[in-house]
Amino acid sequence: MTTWDEAFADRYDEWAYLTADIPFYVGLARDADGPLVELAIGNGRVAIPVARATGRPVIGLDTSPSMLAQAGERAAEAGVTLELSQSDMRELALETPAALVYCPARALMHLPTWADRRRTFERVASALRPGGRFAWNVFAFDHQLATHLDGSRQDHPVPHTIHYAVGDNRVDLVVAAGDATSSLWWGTRNEWLxxxxxxxxELEALYGGFAGEPFTEDSREYVFVTRRPAH
Known part of the structure; x- marks a missing residue:
């Protein structure tokens, strides 16, 4: 069984149809005075607009060679610089401390265990300069939606079936052919905190959406902005 991104890298644009997050991360990057880092950069969907808006390179990590190849090609076409590395976010290490590390598209949910996430957060914290930011978004588990979708076939954006393993806090997206699965492990607000x-x-902000909506009990997206303490 292969990972979703590697098996379907040529269809990533169909799957990653979200665009509302781009202005959010671009805004954070414009405010950052120093190196910019994207975890799970994929094909550069967010990083290329960030690099274009800031006029600065973006350091991008991903474990997928196919996605990194796409990111490099797209960056060249866009005339921006991405410093790409085939590496695991759990092993993040930078030569120069970052002003902003961000992880869009719920990519932190591909880490299956608390230990994986804790190591990633600790590596990010050590890679940030004092006052530097770490931002990411993940979905909030919706039991009603899970009940409705569990076992169902979806044709958009790529034919797939959804399976929930509630006891493991996991949702599996299985493509129609059954030869690739993408799994995400959700967390509660208190687990992320x-x-x-x-x-x-330090928590700077928790939003319920990319327009800065307040997070409420009805929110279905966590959008976190945190900082490394300045002192």
Whole structure:
């Protein structure tokens, strides 16, 4: 069984149809005075607009060779610089501390365990300069939606079937042919806040959407902005 991104890299644009997050991360990058880093950069969907808007390179990590190849090609076409690395976010290490590290498209949910996430958060915290930001978004588990979607076939954007393993906090997206699966592990708000705390970061904001909507009990997206303490 292969990972979703590697098996279907040529259809990533169909799957990653979200665009509302791009202005959000571009805004954070414009405010950042120093190196910019994207975890799970994919094909550069967010990083290329960030590099274009800031006029600065974006350091991009991903484990997928196919996605990195696409990112490099798209960056060249766009005339921007991406410093690409085939590496695991759990092993993040930078020569120069970053002003902003961000992880869009719910990519942190591909880390299956608390230990994986804790290591990632600790690596990010150590890679940030004092006052540097770490931002990401993930979905909030919706039991009603899970009940409705579990076992169902979806034709958009790529034919796939959805399976929920509630006891494991996991949702599997299985393509129609059954030869590739993408799994995501969700967390509660307190679990994400706990990761922020153990990594020594500070919560700056928690939004319910990319327009800065307040997070409420009805929100279905966590949009976090955190900082490494300035002192």
């Amino acid at each position: 706990g990761l922020i705390d153990v990594a020594g970061l």
